[in-house]
Amino acid sequence: MASQQAMFGLIGAGGHGRETMPFARAHIAAHPDLGVDVDRVVFVERQAGPAVSGHLVLSEDEFTAMQGERLFAVAIGKPEARWAVAERLEALGCRALSVIAKSATVADSARVAPGALIAHHALINADAVVGRHLIANVYAGVAHDCVVGDFVTLGPRATVNGSVRIGDGVEIGAGALIREGLIIGEGAVIGMGAVVVRDVAAGTVVVGNPAREIAR
Secondary structure (H helix, E strand, C coil), rough: CCCCEEEEEECCHHHHHHHHHHHHCCCCCCCCCHHHCCCHEEEEEECCEEECCEEEEHHHHHHHHHCCEEEECCCCHHHHHHHHHHHHHHHCCCEEEECCCCEEEEEECCECCCCCCEEECCCCCCEEEEECCEEECCCEEEECCEECCCCCCCCCCCCCCCEEEECCEEEEEECCCCCCCCCEECCCCECCEEEEEECCCCEEEEEECCCCCEEE
């Protein structure tokens, strides 16, 4: 596997990685301009291991040592862990690639930074701007005119209504609902099923309906 041909590595072979791999492979197959054959789509972990879901599992050292272009996305849900891995690989010359499931919808006027994973039936709507290495899980939605920072995680069916501003590294749990026009500060955590009706300060954890702060 030491040729000059491009390779795609999906970082993380855990549950989220195994859910992501089928649509990542389909995305690669649908974009021959990337120069990646589907047999060069692999999982990447800190250490090499046995194949997972029929895909090789390379170590980070093996992946970053490959010749040719090394494309990657990070299928690790926790923003801080995803951030560390992405910065490590980018410093070694790897290039982040956004991967979008065929059933997802990304508006023509939306802007998606590199490294995003946009899962089945997720929605990035008109004039929304989402940052690097976003994870939008199944049925997650980002409405019109939102600005979403880097390394944000949207759990399944999380809904962000129009014109919301979300800082870097925010984690939004499954089924959470954020009212239009709010500001969610950097590093905040929105609990599963929370209904957020007011701004959330940076670094706080909110839960419930209506959402209330329980920790900093």
